[in-house]
Amino acid sequence: MAIPRAARTQRRTRIQEEKEEIILEAALDVFSVSGFRGSTIDQIADVAGMSKPNLLYYFRTKEAMHRALIDRVLFTWLEPLRAFDANGNPESEIRSYIRRKLEMARDFPRESRLFANEMLQGAPHVEDELRGPLKALVDEKVEVIRAWAQAGKIAKCDPYHLIFSIWSTTQHYADFDVQVRAVLGEEHSGEGRFEDAARYLEQLFVDGLRIRRL
Amino acid sequence: MAIPRAARTQRRTRIQEEKEEIILEAALDVFSVSGFRGSTIDQIADVAGMSKPNLLYYFRTKEAMHRALIDRVLFTWLEPLRAFDANGNPESEIRSYIRRKLEMARDFPRESRLFANEMLQGAPHVEDELRGPLKALVDEKVEVIRAWAQAGKIAKCDPYHLIFSIWSTTQHYADFDVQVRAVLGEEHSGEGRFEDAARYLEQLFVDGLRIRRL
DNA sequence: TGTAATGTTTACCAATCGGTCAAATTATCT
DNA sequence: AGATAATTTGACCGATTGGTAAACATTACA
Numbered sequence: 001m002a003i004p005r006a007a008r009t010q011r012r013t014r015i016q017e018e019k020e021e022i023i024l025e026a027a028l029d030v031f032s033v034s035g036f037r038g039s040t041i042d043q044i045a046d047v048a049g050m051s052k053p054n055l056l057y058y059f060r061t062k063e064a065m066h067r068a069l070i071d072r073v074l075f076t077w078l079e080p081l082r083a084f085d086a087n088g089n090p091e092s093e094i095r096s097y098i099r100r101k102l103e104m105a106r107d108f109p110r111e112s113r114l115f116a117n118e119m120l121q122g123a124p125h126v127e128d129e130l131r132g133p134l135k136a137l138v139d140e141k142v143e144v145i146r147a148w149a150q151a152g153k154i155a156k157c158d159p160y161h162l163i164f165s166i167w168s169t170t171q172h173y174a175d176f177d178v179q180v181r182a183v184l185g186e187e188h189s190g191e192g193r194f195e196d197a198a199r200y201l202e203q204l205f206v207d208g209l210r211i212r213r214l
Numbered sequence: 215m216a217i218p219r220a221a222r223t224q225r226r227t228r229i230q231e232e233k234e235e236i237i238l239e240a241a242l243d244v245f246s247v248s249g250f251r252g253s254t255i256d257q258i259a260d261v262a263g264m265s266k267p268n269l270l271y272y273f274r275t276k277e278a279m280h281r282a283l284i285d286r287v288l289f290t291w292l293e294p295l296r297a298f299d300a301n302g303n304p305e306s307e308i309r310s311y312i313r314r315k316l317e318m319a320r321d322f323p324r325e326s327r328l329f330a331n332e333m334l335q336g337a338p339h340v341e342d343e344l345r346g347p348l349k350a351l352v353d354e355k356v357e358v359i360r361a362w363a364q365a366g367k368i369a370k371c372d373p374y375h376l377i378f379s380i381w382s383t384t385q386h387y388a389d390f391d392v393q394v395r396a397v398l399g400e401e402h403s404g405e406g407r408f409e410d411a412a413r414y415l416e417q418l419f420v421d422g423l424r425i426r427r428l
Numbered sequence: 429t430g431t432a433a434t435g436t437t438t439a440c441c442a443a444t445c446g447g448t449c450a451a452a453t454t455a456t457c458t
Numbered sequence: 459a460g461a462t463a464a465t466t467t468g469a470c471c472g473a474t475t476g477g478t479a480a481a482c483a484t485t486a487c488a
Contacts, residue, residue, distance in 0.1 A: 015455080015465070033335055038251030041446065051467055056447065113334050116389070120327050120334070121247055123392040130396035138397050160398060161414035168386035169379045175330070176382070178337040182344035183352050184374060200375035208422045229435070229485080255476065268436055270477065 032110040035117040101170035112174035246324040249331040300358040315384035326388035
């Protein structure tokens with residue numbers, strides 16, 4: 001008889017690792033487009049090429065799949081902000097933060113959309129993580145930026161809203177991809193738009209923070 | 215016998231206007247949170263305080279409700295961009311565009327989220343509008359901005375990405391409201407965050423576009 | 429006021445939903 | 459090879475889904 005997943009305390013088998021990976025990959029496809037409520041286990045099973053009960057053998061509920069996915073994405077999603085270095089050069093730190101966030105929008109658009117979907121719904125599954133770890137991390141980096149401004153290394157600005165604006169502008173190229181492509185038209189819809197965006201955003205933010213000498 | 219809605223070619227009665235308004239209001243509540251697939255007619259009927267068949271008397275399908283809602287929102291949503299005046303002063307035009315978009319994020323967050331949900335899903339219901347009217351309007355304003363830069367009134371920049379960045383930063387305060395509030399914490403979660411954002415964004419964009427004199 | 433058109437509701441339908449069960453199949457280990 | 463544990467699936471369940479039919483109630487208008 002099959003051992004229910006929750007009771008397994010031993011290490012995972014090879015098959016478990018492989019199948020859980022396949023399922024989460026399929027779940028990312030589906031959840032990132034339709035959100036939690038709009039997605040069905042059948043859709044995910046279909047994409048994964050497995051039967052529905054087989055999915056439920058690895059994840060006991062739809063919520064468990066979503067949970068596992070969110071946990072994984074949330075961690076890697078904050079990686080660029082964690083890498084933000086207080087001891088680095090302010091201009092190059094901000095520049096590379098923008099570039100990394102833009103690369104993530106380009107290379108992991110589904111992860112971005114999964115997160116965006118969760119936010120739009122009011123973050124019913126991750127509000128605690130937002131108020132806890134996320135706020136703590138942001139607060140920490142806000143202090144770094146504030147110190148830079150105090151030391152006269154960059155222009156004064158509201159660090160919270162600076163971070164928000166970097167998040168929103170970069171993630172826009174993942175979340176609103178259809179719109180971006182539609183507006184740019186067929187000819188500019190190659191991957192070149194990410195380089196154009198990088199150039200524009202680096203200029204916008206870095207010039208904006210440069211101390212103005214009259 | 216009731217006349218199916220599609221067959222009605224005459225002018226609408228008082229009751230029709232009232233009830234359709236109530237239904238669309240409720241539909242906006244629901245669709246903006248859960249997206250099209252994640253929303254149910256029952257939910258909307260519940261919010262509207264009407265029976266499900268009664269909703270379906272006014273809108274024959276769930277798609278028809280969504281369609282009517284999108285059409286209405288799409289028009290008003292582009293109002294600020296239409297108001298963008300080629301003959302105005304560049305700095306004040308951009309400044310007031312930002313302020314208006316931010317006011318819309320504050321006063322009509324549901325409309326913003328409805329639109330964002332549609333984008334995340336790949337714009338299955340509005341892709342034509344994006345490629346047509348939206349692109350045309352943006353292209354027109356892009357030429358205005360380009361002319362300003364050519365005339366030396368503002369710094370050179372990629373007008374498309376300028377517009378994208380204004381969209382994303384302002385709409386962020388509606389679409390990612392939960393996150394913004396969580397990060398800012400209880401104390402800064404009053405409506406004051408919109409004024410802080412306005413100050414920050416106006417500085418960011420206007421300073422960034424000011425011609426630099428060395 | 430009568431009556432025809434409009435508006436509303438109860439009861440219902442087939443399809444799909446998340447999830448269970450037991451039987452069948454496959455992998456693992458001795 | 460055989461026993462045991464892990465994996466997979468078809469059949470199924472009650473609840474919910476989008477939508478319909480027809481009876482009932484209300485309104486508008488002659």
